[in-house]
Amino acid sequence: MKHDRLVLPAAFAFVTDIAVQARDINYGGHLGHDAAVSLLHEARRRWLAAAGLDEAGSGGAGLIMLELEVHYGAEAFWADRLRVDMGVTGLGPVRCEFRYRVGRGGSEVLRARTLMGFFDYSARRLVRRPADFLTRLTAVNEESDNV
Template structure:
């Protein structure tokens, strides 16, 4: 099976740190896929708030929607570790 290749820009404009909590850990004793999606949503919200708007800011007439999601894992996350998440946005479209 081919692996997903994600091409990132050289720099991303926002970085945040999120601790891995016990609720994020699955039966395999590492960060679960479902928890990663929740943590990415948290990072996205922090990014938008740092930029001065919320994801559902009606005054802008815009809403942020994830049209696609792909992940490449570099290691297993464990309880007590801190994830470093870099955020940037591209590919704006009327519907995604």
């Protein structure tokens, strides 16, 4: 399947492996869309945790999902070990994009983009990006494997 509409970064800043579990399988016998979205969430949380950040915003600015785009290229099945490569693009004053490539062996299972807003959950509004956000994310070891 072609992925013309979703360009991935030239280099990824974070890598993690995630196994497909029984609960991730849909009626077609492969990774379901809902589970794929949860897999992206898990990978993003691992990267944030490795950088000492969290989506809830314990430092004042959390993250909230504004958009999601997913392109599928191959099936994934129970017990498959998927490699998730991630990068940050489109960094703006109140939002950024996470880009994902999820693969198994030599095949690309999916690629995705999440547009995330920096969000103050107590005030229920978008806020400015923390000054050290990108620095903290990119300081994480590029060959991380936070399983």
